Amino acid sequence: MEHPGFWHVFSVWVAALLTLIAYSFLYKDNPAYRFVEALFVGVSAGYGLAIVYRDVVIPDLWKPIHDEGDLLRLIPAVIGVLMLSRFHPKISWLSRWPMAFTIGIGAGMSIPATIQANILKQVQGTMVSPVVLDKATAMENAVASVSNVVLIIGVLSVLAYFFFSKEHTGGYGRFCKLGIYFLMFSFGASFGYTVMARVSLLIGRVTFLLYDWLHVGAVLLR
Amino acid sequence: MRTQVPVAIAFIAGVVMVIQFFVPTHHSMALRDTLLAWTRIISAFALVVGIGSLVSINISKLRRLSPGWIYAIVTLAGFAVMAVFGILGTKEAAAPAWRHTLDRCYQWLFDNVQVPMDATIFSLLAFFIASAAYRTFRARTFEASLLLAAALLVMVGRVPLGVEIGAKLHEAIWGGSTTAPVTPEWLQSLTEWVLNCPNTAAQRAIMFGAALAAVAQALRIIVGIERPYMSGS
Numbered sequence: 001m002e003h004p005g006f007w008h009v010f011s012v013w014v015a016a017l018l019t020l021i022a023y024s025f026l027y028k029d030n031p032a033y034r035f036v037e038a039l040f041v042g043v044s045a046g047y048g049l050a051i052v053y054r055d056v057v058i059p060d061l062w063k064p065i066h067d068e069g070d071l072l073r074l075i076p077a078v079i080g081v082l083m084l085s086r087f088h089p090k091i092s093w094l095s096r097w098p099m100a101f102t103i104g105i106g107a108g109m110s111i112p113a114t115i116q117a118n119i120l121k122q123v124q125g126t127m128v129s130p131v132v133l134d135k136a137t138a139m140e141n142a143v144a145s146v147s148n149v150v151l152i153i154g155v156l157s158v159l160a161y162f163f164f165s166k167e168h169t170g171g172y173g174r175f176c177k178l179g180i181y182f183l184m185f186s187f188g189a190s191f192g193y194t195v196m197a198r199v200s201l202l203i204g205r206v207t208f209l210l211y212d213w214l215h216v217g218a219v220l221l222r
Numbered sequence: 223m224r225t226q227v228p229v230a231i232a233f234i235a236g237v238v239m240v241i242q243f244f245v246p247t248h249h250s251m252a253l254r255d256t257l258l259a260w261t262r263i264i265s266a267f268a269l270v271v272g273i274g275s276l277v278s279i280n281i282s283k284l285r286r287l288s289p290g291w292i293y294a295i296v297t298l299a300g301f302a303v304m305a306v307f308g309i310l311g312t313k314e315a316a317a318p319a320w321r322h323t324l325d326r327c328y329q330w331l332f333d334n335v336q337v338p339m340d341a342t343i344f345s346l347l348a349f350f351i352a353s354a355a356y357r358t359f360r361a362r363t364f365e366a367s368l369l370l371a372a373a374l375l376v377m378v379g380r381v382p383l384g385v386e387i388g389a390k391l392h393e394a395i396w397g398g399s400t401t402a403p404v405t406p407e408w409l410q411s412l413t414e415w416v417l418n419c420p421n422t423a424a425q426r427a428i429m430f431g432a433a434l435a436a437v438a439q440a441l442r443i444i445v446g447i448e449r450p451y452m453s454g455s
Contacts, residue, residue, distance in 0.1 A: 011330065011333070011334040012334075014334050014335065015334045015335070015337075015338040016338075018335065018338050018339050018342070019338050019339075019342045022339060022342040022343055022346065023342065023346070025346060026346070026349055034290070034293055035293065035296055036339060037293075037343075038293035038294070038296040038297045038300070039296050039297070039300045039335070039339070040300075040336075040339040040340070040343060041276075041297050041300070041301075042296065042297035042298060042299065042300025042301035042302075042304070043300040043301070043303075043304045043331065043335055043336050043339070044336065044340075045273050045276055045297075045300075045301045045304075045305075046300060046301040046302065046303065046304025046305035046306075046307075046308060047304050047308065047332065047336055048269060048273070049269065049270075049273055049301075049304075049305045049308065049309070050304060050305055050307070050308020050309055050328065051308070052266045052269050053308065053309045054308065054309075056262050056263060056265075056266045057263075057266055060259050060262050060263055061263050061266075072256075073259075073260075073263070075260070076259070076260035076261075076263040076264050077263060079260075079264055080263055080264040080266065080267030080268075081267065083264065083267040083268055083270070083271055084267065084270065084271065084274070086271055087271075087274060087278075093224045095271075096224070096227075096228040096451050096452060097227060097228055097231055098264045098267065098268075099228070099268075099450075099451035100227075100228035100229070100231040100232040100235070100451040101231050101232070101235050101260075101261070101264060102261055102264050102265060102268070103232055103443060103450060103451050104231060104232035104233065104234070104235030104236040104239075104443070104444065105235045105236070105239055105257055105258070105261045106261075106440075107232070107236045107239075107439075107440035107441075107443040107444050108235060108236035108237065108238065108239025108240045108242075108440070108444060109239045109243075110436060110437075110440050111236075111240055111243075111437055111440045111441065112240065112243040112244070113243075114433045114436050114437050114440075115433070115437060118429050118430070118432070118433035118436075119430065119433045119434070119437075122426050122429055122430060122433075125426070126426060147415065147418070147419045150419045150420060150423065151419055151422065151423045152423075153423075154419070154420055154422075154423025154424060154426075154427070155423045155426050155427045155430075156427075158423065158424050158427030158428070159427045159430060159431075162427070162431050179424075179427075180365060181364075181365065181368055182420055182423055182424040182427075183424050183428075184365045184366075184368040184369045184372070185368050185369070185371075185372045185416070185420045185421065185424065186372070186420065186421045186423075186424030186425055186428075187369055187372075187424075188368060188369035188370065188371065188372025188373040188376070189372045189373065189375075189376045189416060189417060189421040190421075191355070191369070191372075191373045192372065192373035192374070192375070192376030192377045193376060194351065195348065195351050195352075195355070195373070195377055196376070196377055196380065196381075198344065198345055198347045198348035198351055199345075199348045201341050201342075201344050201345035201348070202345040202348045204341055204345070205338070205341055205342050205345055208338070
Protein backbone atom coordinates (compact mmCIF):
# COMPACT_ATOMS: atom_id res chain seq x y z
CA MET A 1 0.00 0.00 0.00
CA GLU A 2 1.38 3.41 -0.97
CA HIS A 3 1.78 5.77 1.99
CA PRO A 4 0.53 9.34 1.61
CA GLY A 5 3.13 12.08 1.69
CA PHE A 6 3.86 14.38 4.63
CA TRP A 7 1.94 17.33 3.14
CA HIS A 8 -1.16 15.25 2.58
CA VAL A 9 -1.14 13.99 6.18
CA PHE A 10 -0.40 17.49 7.50
CA SER A 11 -3.26 18.99 5.42
CA VAL A 12 -5.73 16.37 6.66
CA TRP A 13 -4.68 16.99 10.28
CA VAL A 14 -5.08 20.77 9.91
CA ALA A 15 -8.56 20.39 8.39
CA ALA A 16 -9.56 17.76 10.99
CA LEU A 17 -8.41 19.84 13.96
CA LEU A 18 -10.20 22.93 12.64
CA THR A 19 -13.35 20.84 12.17
CA LEU A 20 -13.20 19.39 15.71
CA ILE A 21 -12.49 22.78 17.28
CA ALA A 22 -15.47 24.28 15.43
CA TYR A 23 -17.70 21.46 16.69
CA SER A 24 -16.50 22.08 20.26
CA PHE A 25 -18.98 25.00 20.24
CA LEU A 26 -21.76 22.41 20.55
CA TYR A 27 -20.57 21.78 24.13
CA LYS A 28 -20.09 25.46 24.96
CA ASP A 29 -18.38 28.61 23.76
CA ASN A 30 -14.62 28.37 24.32
CA PRO A 31 -11.38 30.18 23.35
CA ALA A 32 -10.41 27.54 20.78
CA TYR A 33 -13.73 27.98 18.97
CA ARG A 34 -13.33 31.75 19.02
CA PHE A 35 -9.85 31.33 17.52
CA VAL A 36 -11.29 29.28 14.64
CA GLU A 37 -14.17 31.72 14.20
CA ALA A 38 -11.77 34.70 14.01
CA LEU A 39 -9.53 32.79 11.58
CA PHE A 40 -12.57 31.96 9.43
CA VAL A 41 -13.62 35.62 9.25
CA GLY A 42 -10.11 36.75 8.32
CA VAL A 43 -9.46 34.03 5.76
CA SER A 44 -12.91 34.54 4.17
CA ALA A 45 -12.31 38.29 3.86
CA GLY A 46 -8.89 37.66 2.31
CA TYR A 47 -10.37 35.10 -0.05
CA GLY A 48 -13.10 37.57 -1.09
CA LEU A 49 -10.51 40.23 -1.83
CA ALA A 50 -8.36 37.77 -3.80
CA ILE A 51 -11.35 36.61 -5.84
CA VAL A 52 -12.35 40.18 -6.71
CA TYR A 53 -8.75 40.95 -7.69
CA ARG A 54 -8.47 37.84 -9.88
CA ASP A 55 -11.98 37.91 -11.41
CA VAL A 56 -12.73 41.64 -11.68
CA VAL A 57 -9.69 43.89 -11.29
CA ILE A 58 -7.41 41.94 -13.64
CA PRO A 59 -9.84 40.97 -16.47
CA ASP A 60 -12.16 44.01 -16.34
CA LEU A 61 -9.76 46.81 -15.39
CA TRP A 62 -6.07 46.02 -15.70
CA LYS A 63 -6.04 43.99 -18.93
CA PRO A 64 -8.35 46.32 -20.95
CA ILE A 65 -6.27 49.38 -19.92
CA HIS A 66 -2.80 47.81 -20.05
CA ASP A 67 -3.14 45.36 -22.95
CA GLU A 68 -5.86 46.96 -25.12
CA GLY A 69 -5.38 50.64 -24.26
CA ASP A 70 -9.09 51.02 -23.36
CA LEU A 71 -8.73 54.21 -21.32
CA LEU A 72 -12.52 54.47 -20.88
CA ARG A 73 -12.12 51.86 -18.13
CA LEU A 74 -10.44 54.55 -16.05
CA ILE A 75 -13.87 56.20 -15.60
CA PRO A 76 -15.39 53.41 -13.43
CA ALA A 77 -12.06 53.16 -11.60
CA VAL A 78 -12.25 56.85 -10.69
CA ILE A 79 -15.95 56.54 -9.76
CA GLY A 80 -15.08 53.46 -7.69
CA VAL A 81 -12.29 55.30 -5.85
CA LEU A 82 -14.96 57.80 -4.73
CA MET A 83 -16.44 54.91 -2.74
CA LEU A 84 -13.37 55.07 -0.49
CA SER A 85 -14.38 58.61 0.54
CA ARG A 86 -16.62 56.93 3.14
CA PHE A 87 -13.53 56.69 5.34
CA HIS A 88 -13.29 60.53 5.50
CA PRO A 89 -16.40 62.10 7.09
CA LYS A 90 -15.87 65.49 5.39
CA ILE A 91 -16.03 64.12 1.87
CA SER A 92 -18.06 60.96 2.54
CA TRP A 93 -20.97 62.39 0.51
CA LEU A 94 -18.92 61.67 -2.63
CA SER A 95 -19.50 57.94 -2.04
CA ARG A 96 -23.14 58.53 -3.00
CA TRP A 97 -22.16 58.82 -6.68
CA PRO A 98 -20.81 55.29 -7.18
CA MET A 99 -23.60 53.94 -4.97
CA ALA A 100 -26.22 55.78 -7.04
CA PHE A 101 -24.66 54.46 -10.26
CA THR A 102 -24.62 50.84 -9.06
CA ILE A 103 -28.12 50.99 -7.58
CA GLY A 104 -29.50 52.78 -10.66
CA ILE A 105 -28.03 50.15 -13.01
CA GLY A 106 -29.40 47.38 -10.79
CA ALA A 107 -32.86 48.97 -10.62
CA GLY A 108 -32.99 49.56 -14.38
CA MET A 109 -31.89 46.02 -15.16
CA SER A 110 -34.24 44.42 -12.65
CA ILE A 111 -37.48 45.97 -14.00
CA PRO A 112 -37.74 44.15 -17.36
CA ALA A 113 -35.96 41.05 -16.04
CA THR A 114 -38.34 40.71 -13.07
CA ILE A 115 -41.44 41.33 -15.16
CA GLN A 116 -40.33 38.75 -17.70
CA ALA A 117 -39.02 36.00 -15.41
CA ASN A 118 -40.98 36.37 -12.18
CA ILE A 119 -44.34 37.61 -13.43
CA LEU A 120 -45.06 36.76 -17.08
CA LYS A 121 -43.36 33.34 -17.08
CA GLN A 122 -45.00 32.41 -13.79
CA VAL A 123 -48.44 33.50 -15.03
CA GLN A 124 -47.83 31.40 -18.13
CA GLY A 125 -46.91 28.43 -15.94
CA THR A 126 -50.11 28.81 -13.92
CA MET A 127 -52.41 29.02 -16.95
CA VAL A 128 -52.64 25.25 -17.30
CA SER A 129 -55.67 23.20 -18.29
CA PRO A 130 -57.57 21.78 -15.27
CA VAL A 131 -58.57 18.77 -17.38
CA VAL A 132 -55.73 16.75 -18.94
CA LEU A 133 -56.60 14.07 -21.51
CA ASP A 134 -53.40 13.60 -23.51
CA LYS A 135 -51.55 11.17 -21.20
CA ALA A 136 -51.03 7.46 -21.89
CA THR A 137 -53.39 6.09 -19.24
CA ALA A 138 -56.56 7.26 -17.45
CA MET A 139 -54.66 7.21 -14.13
CA GLU A 140 -51.97 9.53 -15.50
CA ASN A 141 -54.66 11.85 -16.88
CA ALA A 142 -56.35 11.95 -13.46
CA VAL A 143 -53.07 12.66 -11.61
CA ALA A 144 -52.11 15.44 -14.06
CA SER A 145 -55.60 16.99 -13.81
CA VAL A 146 -55.57 16.96 -9.99
CA SER A 147 -52.06 18.43 -9.98
CA ASN A 148 -53.12 21.27 -12.28
CA VAL A 149 -56.24 22.02 -10.23
CA VAL A 150 -54.17 22.03 -7.00
CA LEU A 151 -51.66 24.37 -8.65
CA ILE A 152 -54.33 26.84 -9.85
CA ILE A 153 -56.28 26.83 -6.57
CA GLY A 154 -53.05 27.09 -4.56
CA VAL A 155 -51.75 30.14 -6.44
CA LEU A 156 -55.14 31.91 -6.33
CA SER A 157 -55.79 31.18 -2.64
CA VAL A 158 -52.33 32.35 -1.53
CA LEU A 159 -52.71 35.52 -3.64
CA ALA A 160 -56.15 36.03 -2.03
CA TYR A 161 -54.60 35.63 1.42
CA PHE A 162 -52.04 38.36 0.64
CA PHE A 163 -54.79 40.73 -0.62
CA PHE A 164 -55.65 42.70 2.50
CA SER A 165 -57.91 45.33 0.88
CA LYS A 166 -60.86 42.95 1.27
CA GLU A 167 -61.85 41.60 4.67
CA HIS A 168 -61.11 37.87 5.09
CA THR A 169 -64.66 36.81 6.06
CA GLY A 170 -67.30 34.42 4.73
CA GLY A 171 -66.53 32.32 1.68
CA TYR A 172 -63.62 34.58 0.73
CA GLY A 173 -62.20 34.15 4.24
CA ARG A 174 -62.37 30.35 3.92
CA PHE A 175 -60.60 30.60 0.54
CA CYS A 176 -57.87 32.72 2.22
CA LYS A 177 -57.60 30.10 4.97
CA LEU A 178 -56.89 27.54 2.26
CA GLY A 179 -54.07 29.88 1.14
CA ILE A 180 -52.60 29.69 4.66
CA TYR A 181 -52.61 25.88 4.44
CA PHE A 182 -50.74 26.04 1.16
CA LEU A 183 -48.26 28.48 2.67
CA MET A 184 -47.69 26.24 5.70
CA PHE A 185 -47.11 23.26 3.43
CA SER A 186 -44.62 25.25 1.39
CA PHE A 187 -42.79 26.58 4.46
CA GLY A 188 -42.56 23.03 5.79
CA ALA A 189 -41.05 21.83 2.51
CA SER A 190 -38.56 24.72 2.52
CA PHE A 191 -37.64 23.91 6.13
CA GLY A 192 -37.13 20.26 5.19
CA TYR A 193 -34.84 21.32 2.35
CA THR A 194 -32.82 23.58 4.65
CA VAL A 195 -32.42 20.82 7.23
CA MET A 196 -31.31 18.39 4.54
CA ALA A 197 -28.73 20.85 3.20
CA ARG A 198 -27.24 21.37 6.68
CA VAL A 199 -27.31 17.67 7.50
CA SER A 200 -25.59 16.83 4.22
CA LEU A 201 -22.80 19.25 5.19
CA LEU A 202 -22.60 17.52 8.57
CA ILE A 203 -22.42 14.11 6.88
CA GLY A 204 -19.63 15.46 4.67
CA ARG A 205 -17.59 16.56 7.68
CA VAL A 206 -18.20 13.32 9.61
CA THR A 207 -17.23 11.32 6.50
CA PHE A 208 -14.04 13.36 6.23
CA LEU A 209 -13.19 12.73 9.88
CA LEU A 210 -13.92 8.99 9.69
CA TYR A 211 -12.43 8.18 6.28
CA ASP A 212 -9.70 10.74 5.58
CA TRP A 213 -8.50 11.43 9.10
CA LEU A 214 -9.13 8.32 11.22
CA HIS A 215 -9.31 5.79 8.33
CA VAL A 216 -12.03 3.89 10.21
CA GLY A 217 -14.83 4.36 7.67
CA ALA A 218 -14.20 1.07 5.90
CA VAL A 219 -14.08 -0.78 9.25
CA LEU A 220 -17.43 0.74 10.31
CA LEU A 221 -19.09 -0.29 7.06
CA ARG A 222 -18.11 -3.96 7.48
CA MET B 223 -24.42 68.83 -5.72
CA ARG B 224 -24.71 66.52 -2.71
CA THR B 225 -28.28 65.40 -3.35
CA GLN B 226 -29.19 66.24 -6.95
CA VAL B 227 -26.17 64.63 -8.64
CA PRO B 228 -26.71 61.13 -7.10
CA VAL B 229 -30.43 61.30 -7.93
CA ALA B 230 -29.58 62.27 -11.53
CA ILE B 231 -26.96 59.49 -11.80
CA ALA B 232 -29.44 56.86 -10.54
CA PHE B 233 -32.15 58.17 -12.88
CA ILE B 234 -29.95 58.19 -15.99
CA ALA B 235 -28.37 54.79 -15.22
CA GLY B 236 -31.77 53.21 -14.55
CA VAL B 237 -33.51 54.70 -17.60
CA VAL B 238 -30.62 53.73 -19.91
CA MET B 239 -30.82 50.11 -18.73
CA VAL B 240 -34.61 49.98 -19.18
CA ILE B 241 -34.45 51.53 -22.67
CA GLN B 242 -31.60 49.19 -23.61
CA PHE B 243 -33.82 46.19 -22.86
CA PHE B 244 -36.53 47.37 -25.25
CA VAL B 245 -34.08 48.46 -27.98
CA PRO B 246 -31.77 45.45 -28.32
CA THR B 247 -29.58 46.78 -31.14
CA HIS B 248 -25.88 46.03 -31.53
CA HIS B 249 -24.95 49.42 -30.04
CA SER B 250 -27.32 49.19 -27.08
CA MET B 251 -26.04 45.68 -26.28
CA ALA B 252 -22.47 46.98 -26.38
CA LEU B 253 -23.49 49.86 -24.10
CA ARG B 254 -25.11 47.39 -21.68
CA ASP B 255 -21.98 45.23 -21.58
CA THR B 256 -19.82 48.30 -20.95
CA LEU B 257 -22.09 49.53 -18.14
CA LEU B 258 -22.16 46.10 -16.55
CA ALA B 259 -18.36 45.93 -16.65
CA TRP B 260 -18.27 49.40 -15.06
CA THR B 261 -20.66 48.23 -12.35
CA ARG B 262 -18.45 45.21 -11.61
CA ILE B 263 -15.42 47.49 -11.25
CA ILE B 264 -17.26 49.93 -8.98
CA SER B 265 -18.65 47.05 -6.88
CA ALA B 266 -15.07 45.81 -6.38
CA PHE B 267 -14.33 49.08 -4.58
CA ALA B 268 -17.41 48.51 -2.40
CA LEU B 269 -15.78 45.28 -1.22
CA VAL B 270 -12.64 47.27 -0.40
CA VAL B 271 -14.81 49.57 1.76
CA GLY B 272 -16.24 46.54 3.58
CA ILE B 273 -12.83 45.00 4.15
CA GLY B 274 -11.45 48.41 5.20
CA SER B 275 -14.17 48.53 7.83
CA LEU B 276 -13.32 45.02 9.07
CA VAL B 277 -9.62 45.87 9.29
CA SER B 278 -10.17 49.22 11.05
CA ILE B 279 -12.51 47.65 13.64
CA ASN B 280 -9.96 44.96 14.43
CA ILE B 281 -7.06 47.42 14.55
CA SER B 282 -8.95 49.68 16.97
CA LYS B 283 -9.75 46.61 19.10
CA LEU B 284 -6.05 45.84 19.15
CA ARG B 285 -5.05 49.43 20.03
CA ARG B 286 -7.44 49.60 22.98
CA LEU B 287 -6.58 46.04 24.04
CA SER B 288 -10.32 45.54 24.49
CA PRO B 289 -11.59 42.06 25.50
CA GLY B 290 -10.85 39.48 22.82
CA TRP B 291 -8.03 41.55 21.23
CA ILE B 292 -6.06 38.37 20.67
CA TYR B 293 -8.74 37.22 18.21
CA ALA B 294 -8.35 40.49 16.31
CA ILE B 295 -4.73 39.45 15.62
CA VAL B 296 -5.94 36.08 14.31
CA THR B 297 -8.50 37.75 12.01
CA LEU B 298 -5.99 40.28 10.67
CA ALA B 299 -3.29 37.62 10.19
CA GLY B 300 -5.72 35.27 8.41
CA PHE B 301 -6.89 38.10 6.18
CA ALA B 302 -3.38 39.35 5.37
CA VAL B 303 -1.96 35.91 4.55
CA MET B 304 -4.91 34.88 2.35
CA ALA B 305 -5.07 38.25 0.56
CA VAL B 306 -1.31 38.42 -0.12
CA PHE B 307 -1.15 34.82 -1.36
CA GLY B 308 -4.27 35.32 -3.48
CA ILE B 309 -3.23 38.62 -5.03
CA LEU B 310 0.46 37.93 -5.64
CA GLY B 311 0.06 34.25 -6.51
CA THR B 312 -0.76 33.32 -10.09
CA LYS B 313 -0.95 30.33 -12.42
CA GLU B 314 0.30 32.27 -15.47
CA ALA B 315 3.16 30.37 -17.11
CA ALA B 316 5.18 33.55 -17.75
CA ALA B 317 5.15 34.57 -14.08
CA PRO B 318 8.23 33.93 -11.85
CA ALA B 319 8.39 30.72 -9.80
CA TRP B 320 7.83 32.45 -6.43
CA ARG B 321 4.40 33.61 -7.65
CA HIS B 322 3.50 30.02 -8.56
CA THR B 323 4.54 28.97 -5.04
CA LEU B 324 2.31 31.67 -3.53
CA ASP B 325 -0.59 30.44 -5.67
CA ARG B 326 -0.06 26.89 -4.37
CA CYS B 327 -0.06 28.25 -0.79
CA TYR B 328 -3.29 30.13 -1.57
CA GLN B 329 -4.85 26.96 -2.96
CA TRP B 330 -3.70 24.97 0.08
CA LEU B 331 -5.24 27.50 2.46
CA PHE B 332 -8.47 27.41 0.47
CA ASP B 333 -8.67 23.60 0.42
CA ASN B 334 -7.57 22.88 3.99
CA VAL B 335 -8.63 25.94 5.99
CA GLN B 336 -11.39 27.87 4.18
CA VAL B 337 -13.47 24.95 2.86
CA PRO B 338 -13.42 22.78 6.05
CA MET B 339 -14.26 25.75 8.29
CA ASP B 340 -16.99 26.94 5.94
CA ALA B 341 -18.66 23.50 5.81
CA THR B 342 -18.24 22.88 9.55
CA ILE B 343 -19.63 26.24 10.69
CA PHE B 344 -22.63 25.92 8.37
CA SER B 345 -23.18 22.29 9.43
CA LEU B 346 -23.34 23.50 13.06
CA LEU B 347 -26.70 24.95 12.06
CA ALA B 348 -28.04 21.40 11.64
CA PHE B 349 -28.00 21.02 15.44
CA PHE B 350 -29.63 24.39 16.10
CA ILE B 351 -32.24 23.77 13.40
CA ALA B 352 -33.05 20.43 15.06
CA SER B 353 -33.74 22.10 18.42
CA ALA B 354 -35.71 24.90 16.70
CA ALA B 355 -37.74 22.27 14.85
CA TYR B 356 -38.64 20.55 18.11
CA ARG B 357 -40.09 23.79 19.46
CA THR B 358 -41.77 24.81 16.20
CA PHE B 359 -43.17 21.48 15.08
CA ARG B 360 -45.12 20.50 18.17
CA ALA B 361 -48.35 19.89 16.28
CA ARG B 362 -50.64 22.12 18.31
CA THR B 363 -52.68 23.41 15.38
CA PHE B 364 -53.68 22.12 11.98
CA GLU B 365 -51.31 24.61 10.32
CA ALA B 366 -48.37 23.41 12.46
CA SER B 367 -49.28 19.81 11.57
CA LEU B 368 -49.16 20.68 7.86
CA LEU B 369 -45.74 22.28 8.33
CA LEU B 370 -44.53 19.18 10.15
CA ALA B 371 -45.98 16.80 7.57
CA ALA B 372 -44.42 18.63 4.61
CA ALA B 373 -41.01 18.91 6.31
CA LEU B 374 -40.98 15.22 7.30
CA LEU B 375 -42.09 14.16 3.84
CA VAL B 376 -39.32 16.15 2.16
CA MET B 377 -36.69 14.94 4.62
CA VAL B 378 -37.70 11.27 4.57
CA GLY B 379 -38.76 11.00 0.93
CA ARG B 380 -35.45 12.17 -0.49
CA VAL B 381 -32.99 9.96 1.38
CA PRO B 382 -32.22 6.25 0.79
CA LEU B 383 -33.67 5.28 4.19
CA GLY B 384 -37.03 6.87 3.28
CA VAL B 385 -37.09 5.10 -0.08
CA GLU B 386 -36.37 1.81 1.72
CA ILE B 387 -39.17 2.45 4.25
CA GLY B 388 -41.57 3.19 1.38
CA ALA B 389 -40.62 -0.02 -0.41
CA LYS B 390 -40.99 -2.10 2.79
CA LEU B 391 -44.43 -0.61 3.47
CA HIS B 392 -45.43 -1.37 -0.12
CA GLU B 393 -44.29 -4.96 0.28
CA ALA B 394 -46.08 -5.33 3.65
CA ILE B 395 -49.38 -4.03 2.25
CA TRP B 396 -49.46 -5.41 -1.28
CA GLY B 397 -46.83 -8.17 -0.98
CA GLY B 398 -45.06 -7.27 -4.21
CA SER B 399 -48.26 -7.57 -6.27
CA THR B 400 -48.06 -6.10 -9.77
CA THR B 401 -51.68 -4.90 -9.52
CA ALA B 402 -50.94 -2.57 -6.58
CA PRO B 403 -52.28 0.97 -7.18
CA VAL B 404 -48.87 2.52 -6.44
CA THR B 405 -45.27 1.58 -7.20
CA PRO B 406 -42.68 0.68 -4.52
CA GLU B 407 -41.20 4.16 -5.11
CA TRP B 408 -44.48 5.79 -4.02
CA LEU B 409 -42.83 7.84 -1.24
CA GLN B 410 -40.37 9.42 -3.69
CA SER B 411 -43.21 10.15 -6.14
CA LEU B 412 -45.32 11.69 -3.37
CA THR B 413 -42.39 13.89 -2.28
CA GLU B 414 -41.84 15.02 -5.86
CA TRP B 415 -45.55 15.80 -6.20
CA VAL B 416 -45.57 17.81 -2.95
CA LEU B 417 -42.59 19.81 -4.13
CA ASN B 418 -43.92 20.34 -7.67
CA CYS B 419 -47.54 21.08 -6.86
CA PRO B 420 -48.65 22.58 -3.51
CA ASN B 421 -45.15 23.89 -2.78
CA THR B 422 -44.77 25.44 -6.25
CA ALA B 423 -48.24 27.01 -5.99
CA ALA B 424 -47.41 28.81 -2.73
CA GLN B 425 -43.91 29.78 -3.87
CA ARG B 426 -45.31 31.14 -7.13
CA ALA B 427 -47.86 33.32 -5.36
CA ILE B 428 -45.15 34.65 -3.02
CA MET B 429 -42.96 35.29 -6.07
CA PHE B 430 -45.72 37.34 -7.74
CA GLY B 431 -45.99 39.60 -4.72
CA ALA B 432 -42.23 39.94 -4.34
CA ALA B 433 -41.76 40.65 -8.06
CA LEU B 434 -44.42 43.36 -8.11
CA ALA B 435 -42.85 44.92 -5.01
CA ALA B 436 -39.37 44.72 -6.59
CA VAL B 437 -40.57 46.47 -9.76
CA ALA B 438 -42.30 49.17 -7.70
CA GLN B 439 -39.17 49.64 -5.57
CA ALA B 440 -36.94 49.85 -8.66
CA LEU B 441 -39.23 52.50 -10.18
CA ARG B 442 -39.16 54.48 -6.93
CA ILE B 443 -35.35 54.36 -6.95
CA ILE B 444 -35.11 55.46 -10.58
CA VAL B 445 -37.43 58.46 -10.15
CA GLY B 446 -35.73 59.41 -6.87
CA ILE B 447 -38.57 58.78 -4.40
CA GLU B 448 -36.47 56.11 -2.70
CA ARG B 449 -32.81 57.05 -2.17
CA PRO B 450 -30.95 54.16 -0.50
CA TYR B 451 -27.61 55.54 -1.73
CA MET B 452 -28.03 58.60 0.52
CA SER B 453 -27.83 56.67 3.78
CA GLY B 454 -24.69 56.27 5.86
CA SER B 455 -22.64 59.05 4.26
